[in-house]
Amino acid sequence: MATAVAPRMFKNFINGEWVESRSGKAYENRNPANTDELIGLFVSSNSEDVDAAVDAATEAYKTWRLVPAPKRAEILFRAAELLVQRKEDFSKDMTREMGKVLAETRGDVQEAIDMTYYMAGEGRRLFGQTTPSELPNKFAMSVRQSIGACGMITPWNFPMAIPSWKMMPALISGNTVVLKPAEDTPLSSYHLVQVLTEAGVPRGVVNLVSGDGPNAGAPLSQHKDVPVVSFTGSTAVGRIIAQACAPDFKHCSLEMGGKNIIIVMEDANLDLAVDGAVWGGFGTTGQRCTAASRVAVHKDVYKEFVDRLVDRVKSLKVGDGLDASTDMGPCINEQQLKTVMSYVEIGKNEGAKLLTGGNRLDGGMYAKGWFHAPTVFGDCSPKMRIAQEEIFGPVVSVIPIESLEHAVDVANGVPYGLSASIYTRNVNRAFQATRDLYTGIVYVNAPTIGAETHLPFGGTKQTGNGHREAAIAAIDFFTEWKTIYIDYSDKLQRAQIDNV
Ligand code: ADP
Numbered sequence: 001m002a003t004a005v006a007p008r009m010f011k012n013f014i015n016g017e018w019v020e021s022r023s024g025k026a027y028e029n030r031n032p033a034n035t036d037e038l039i040g041l042f043v044s045s046n047s048e049d050v051d052a053a054v055d056a057a058t059e060a061y062k063t064w065r066l067v068p069a070p071k072r073a074e075i076l077f078r079a080a081e082l083l084v085q086r087k088e089d090f091s092k093d094m095t096r097e098m099g100k101v102l103a104e105t106r107g108d109v110q111e112a113i114d115m116t117y118y119m120a121g122e123g124r125r126l127f128g129q130t131t132p133s134e135l136p137n138k139f140a141m142s143v144r145q146s147i148g149a150c151g152m153i154t155p156w157n158f159p160m161a162i163p164s165w166k167m168m169p170a171l172i173s174g175n176t177v178v179l180k181p182a183e184d185t186p187l188s189s190y191h192l193v194q195v196l197t198e199a200g201v202p203r204g205v206v207n208l209v210s211g212d213g214p215n216a217g218a219p220l221s222q223h224k225d226v227p228v229v230s231f232t233g234s235t236a237v238g239r240i241i242a243q244a245c246a247p248d249f250k251h252c253s254l255e256m257g258g259k260n261i262i263i264v265m266e267d268a269n270l271d272l273a274v275d276g277a278v279w280g281g282f283g284t285t286g287q288r289c290t291a292a293s294r295v296a297v298h299k300d301v302y303k304e305f306v307d308r309l310v311d312r313v314k315s316l317k318v319g320d321g322l323d324a325s326t327d328m329g330p331c332i333n334e335q336q337l338k339t340v341m342s343y344v345e346i347g348k349n350e351g352a353k354l355l356t357g358g359n360r361l362d363g364g365m366y367a368k369g370w371f372h373a374p375t376v377f378g379d380c381s382p383k384m385r386i387a388q389e390e391i392f393g394p395v396v397s398v399i400p401i402e403s404l405e406h407a408v409d410v411a412n413g414v415p416y417g418l419s420a421s422i423y424t425r426n427v428n429r430a431f432q433a434t435r436d437l438y439t440g441i442v443y444v445n446a447p448t449i450g451a452e453t454h455l456p457f458g459g460t461k462q463t464g465n466g467h468r469e470a471a472i473a474a475i476d477f478f479t480e481w482k483t484i485y486i487d488y489s490d491k492l493q494r495a496q497i498d499n500v
Contacts, residue, residue: 009041010186012049012210013193015056016203021211022048029186032099032330033320033369039097042186045211047219050178053207054223057149057176060204065146065174072172073123079199080116083109083192090160090191092322097187098159099329099369100284101321112164112192114453115470119168122475126173134499137489144479146174147251150228151220153180153213153241156332157287159188165457166230167192167206169474175228178207180217182233184332186210213237218244227251228478232289232469235390235416235462242465253467253477255289255458257390258418260448262292263407263433266300268423272445274308276423280447281396282316282328282374287336289463290419290441292448294380294387296401296410306378306398310355313374313396318361320369330369331393337370340393344375347386352377352397382410390416404429408436417460419448440464 009026011018021043031037043049064072083090087109094105128143152166159182167177181189193208209216217237221229221244231241232255245252262280264273280292297305321329331337337360344358357375372394380387380397387397401407411420421443422433430444440459441451451457456468467477487493 009043010190010210011043012045012053013190013197013206013208014049014053015060015207016197021045023215027183029097029184031096032184032332033371035368037096039093039187042210045180045209045216047215049209049211050216050219050223053178053209054149054151054220054225056204057178057207058225060202061146061148061176064176064202064205067174069123069126069172069174071123072174073120075196075200076116076120076123076168076172079196079201080113080120082195082199083113083116086191086195087113090188093191094159094185094188095321095329098156098185099321099332100287101326101329102324104284105321108158108161108188111158111161111453115161115164115168118453119172122169122172126475126479128481133485134495135487135489135493137487138493139486139488140484142481142483144173144475145482147478147480148175148227149178149225150175150230150478151178151180151223151226153217153220153229153231153233154182154189155233156182156184157284157289159185160192162232163189163192165453165469165474167196170228170230170478171201171205173475173478175478176205176207178209178220178226180209180211180220183210183212221245224248229253230477231255238465251477252465253469254465255469256463257416258289258291258459258463259294259388259390259414259416260290260292260419260439261294261296261411261421262447263401263404263411263420263422264295264297264301264305265404265407265422265424265426265429266298267425268301269425269445270301270305270308273305273423274312276421276447277309277396278312278316280421280449282313282394283449285328285331285372286394286396287332287392288449290449290451291392292421293391293395294397294399294410296399296407298407299400299402302400306355309398310376313356313376316374318371318373319365328374328394330371332370334370336393337372340372340391340395343386343389343391343393343395347377347380347384347395347397350384350386352384352386353379355398357394382413388414404432408433412436412438415462418463419443419459421446421448440468
């Protein structure tokens with residue numbers, strides 16, 4: 001299989017050079033569909049590596065912030081073109097290190113391309129406001145200013161898209177970057193950093209340190225010279241990072257867990273709803289923060305919907321994501337597989353009805369990977385743990401509901417608030433649902449996944465801390481407003497006092 005790189009030792013990228021870790025240690029990155037396949041060795045960074053990367057980013061910031069934004073944009077445009085050229089190789093490498101099927105890794109790289117073009121376009125906008133002053137002969141405006149060296153800590157489920165969501169808005173705004181990618185998927189971040197470097201990003205502007213959370217991520221989030229931290233991952237780690245940021249009042253953006261829902265009303269197009277539930281529940285092996293791990297179905301169509309859903313799920317082909325006939329790949333690692341298996345036991349013990357799946361797949365083609373059968377539980381009550389907690393695997397809990405109001409109560413009755421969806425052909429119900437679902441994203445007649453890069457992405461409650469990624473919202477996070485008043489009256493004018 002052609003890929004962009006052969007297995008080898010991957011180093012940190014600091015101040016424009018590939019360098020060893022001060023720790024002298026490295027770890028293996030293996031294919032979750034076939035653990036015999038070594039993707040590469042990646043250095044295990046420590047706080048000294050993080051210090052060096054932050055020093056480089058802090059120094060580079062002095063000049064990068066002064067490069068005109070349209071010039072920064074030209075570099076991003078070139079990076080986007082390189083990503084287009086290498087999309088197929090990068091997608092294959094991503095399937096090898098992450099496991100999701102090739103169609104989805106192509107989508108992941110495409111998301112990075114879209115984000116890079118979009119943010120490059122912002123180089124000629126980055127609009128502020130001009131507004132009349134309350135005083136004569138006085139001019140008032142606001143402009144965006146960059147902030148400094150930004151720390152970025154990313155997860156493994158979107159190995160190129162998520163780093164691009166953070167890096168591109170940060171860079172176009174004039175900030176510099178230290179990226180700590182997830183342990184399981186560093187290769188895709190290497191590709192992204194390599195492309196940015198070839199496109200002309202100056203030394204020190206983008207830095208990468210690989211390694212684990214406690215040794216590499218924690219020192220980055222705690223570093224006194226990092227005024228901005230952007231994190232995507234679990235709610236438990238997000239809380240640790242928020243606490244690390246609090247003493248210095250760092251800007252801190254957190255994108256965390258979800259327990260997303262598809263609501264199927266009795267007037268829904270059931271074929272469409274089944275398609276949506278299968279894609280939303282089992283796309284990326286259920287390992288998306290927007291995965292539809294709950295499906296709430298109106299009692300009048302419950303049996304018919306569940307029968308059709310189970311038939312479809314039984315026909316899903318699980319296997320190596322590089323095989324074009326595969327519908328669903330493996331779990332990312334052994335730990336994640338064990339988590340899924342433990343939730344299956346929890347569901348059974350809680351009295352949910354196991355309708356299909358429920359077991360690890362092993363032996364034969366599955367012997368060397370972390371595969372789990374796509375699993376559906378029926379007759380779930382909304383308060384069961386499998387209907388409340390994020391599983392991050394191929395497990396869907398189906399909950400019977402009585403009415404739209406009931407469905408909205410169930411939807412909102414979880415600690416998270418990322419994405420929700422309703423299938424109905426009744427426009428009144430659709431609008432009522434979009435108003436009452438307390439989530440960051442709502443879909444009508446589409447599953448809970450499918451975010452586009454020019455719209456805000458994020459969630460409420462324990463999903464986030466009020467910030468949004470993508471779109472102009474990301475520029476808002478990576479810049480600070482500066483309000484400028486220019487008085488050309490040649491006399492002292494006092495706001496609120498001299499204007500009466
Ligand atoms: P996931 O469940 O997706 O693996 P995690 O929250 O465990 O999510 O990891 C997301 C990212 O956070 C990874 O890059 C991981 O290395 C990093 N991380 C884990 N623990 C910490 C920590 N204590 N401080 C900073 N980063 C961490």
